[in-house]
Each structure stands twice: as structure tokens, then as C-alpha cells.
Amino acid sequence: MKTGQLIKELRLKKGITQEDLAAKTDISVRTIQRIESGEVDPRAYTLQSIAAALDVAYEVLIYSTSEGNAIQEKESSRWLPILHLSGLLLLIFPPILVWIWKRDEVPGIRRHAVEVLNFQLSMSLYFLVFVIAFSPPLLLLIFLFSQVMIILNSVKVTSGQPYKYPLSIRFLKQEMVVQNAYE
Known part of the structure; x- marks a missing residue:
């Protein structure tokens, strides 16, 4: 697949218009039209912005060929489950480190990282509340619940199925996460 076709496909999957993409990238609408139609090959800086x-x-x-897509799928199938499993320790830092380390290599890792971090923060808050309330049975219950959900969602991500973390409070939203260094 050509780069322009891929950009158009990704843009449509996201549900954004050429005008929206132009506004997000500071590239003219006409340039985006020309890239998507294959009239021009975008420069590296333009591709980074897009x-x-x-x-x-x-x-x-860059690798908008089937070989490049296969490389990306392999990276995703390896690192997304690791990101989810890194939450088993009930610590916030392992998922953050995995996300920062692989954010430029694994497509969609930001969305997964936000979900994992929201779940981790939520479980930490519940854990703290139950410690203050001195409720050992609830502490054990919330610990077991979090471990089971992390393992189940890791398996789902590995097989490409949709996943969900119940009881998550939306501390972080997708828009709030720090953008790539390209922006």
C-alpha cells in the first residue's frame, strides 16, 4: 500500500476529516489532499507530524508495505501484553516505563497505557481506602480482582480481542497524555 493511501485509511479509521488532520499537523489541507491522492511524496518531517x-x-x-505492517504487528503482539502484565506489581512505574520506551515503535500503545494506568491508579485508590478502613477481606478481594483482570486482559490483548478494566476511574484521558516528541 502506498503511503498516501495508508494515511487516508488511518485518517478515516480515526473518523477525522482532512481539515481536522491539517489543523492537528499545521499542514495545509491541499498538501494533505495531494499526499493522499499520491501526487506528492511527503517529507520526513511531514510524515512525523501526520x-x-x-x-x-x-x-x-515509512514502512507502508506489507513487510512494514508485519513488523509493526509483531511489535504490537509482543509489547502490548507486556504493558498490561507490567501492572501485576500494582506499581505505576512499570507501565509508564514500557509506554515511554516503546511509544514510537508500537502503534496504539498510548491508548493501552492510559487504560492500564487508569486501572492501576483506581486499584491503588481502592487499596488505600480499604487500608484506612482496616478491612483485610476487602484488601485481599481488591488485590485478587486486580491480578485476575490484568491477566485476563493481557490474554485478550495477545489474541487481539477487545479488553476492559472494570471499576476504573478516568484519571487520565487519551487527550491528556503527553504527545509524541514529533509534535
């Missing part, structure tokens, strides 16, 4: 706006790794646009 990749950041579409929330995909820059390499996805």
Missing part, C-alpha cells in the same frame, strides 16, 4: 496526529508510529508510515 503520524503523531494519527497516533501511529512514524515507522508505520
Whole structure:
């Protein structure tokens, strides 16, 4: 698949217009039209801006062939479950470190990281409330619940199924997460 076609496909999947993409990237609408139609080949800086706006790794646009897509899928299938499993320790830092380390290489990792971090923060808050209330049975219950949900969602992510973390409070929203260095 050509780069322009891939950009158009990714943009449509996100449900954004060419005008929205232009506003997010500071690239003219006409330039985006010309890229998507294949009239021009975008420069590296332009591709970086578009990749950041579409929330995909820059390499996805560079390797817009079937070989490049296979590389990205392999990276995703390896690192997304690791990101989810890193929450088993009930610590906030392992998921953050995995996300920061792989954010430019694994498409969609930001969305997964936000979900994992929201779940971790929620479980930490519940854990703290139950410690203050001195309720050992509830402490054990919330600990077991979090471990089971993390393992189940890791398995779902590995097999490409949708996942959900119940009881998560939305501390972080997708828009609030720090953008890639390309922006």
C-alpha cells in the first residue's frame, strides 16, 4: 500500500476529516489532499507530524508495505501484553516505563497505557481506602480482582480481542497524555 493511501485509511479509521488532520499537523489541507491522492511524496518531517496526529508510529508510515505492517504487528503482539502484565506489581512505574520506551515503535500503545494506568491508579485508590478502613477481606478481594483482570486482559490483548478494566476511574484521558516528541 502506498503511503498516501495508508494515511487516508488511518485518517478515516480515526473518523477525522482532512481539515481536522491539517489543523492537528499545521499542514495545509491541499498538501494533505495531494499526499493522499499520491501526487506528492511527503517529507520526513511531514510524515512525523501526520503520524503523531494519527497516533501511529512514524515507522508505520515509512514502512507502508506489507513487510512494514508485519513488523509493526509483531511489535504490537509482543509489547502490548507486556504493558498490561507490567501492572501485576500494582506499581505505576512499570507501565509508564514500557509506554515511554516503546511509544514510537508500537502503534496504539498510548491508548493501552492510559487504560492500564487508569486501572492501576483506581486499584491503588481502592487499596488505600480499604487500608484506612482496616478491612483485610476487602484488601485481599481488591488485590485478587486486580491480578485476575490484568491477566485476563493481557490474554485478550495477545489474541487481539477487545479488553476492559472494570471499576476504573478516568484519571487520565487519551487527550491528556503527553504527545509524541514529533509534535
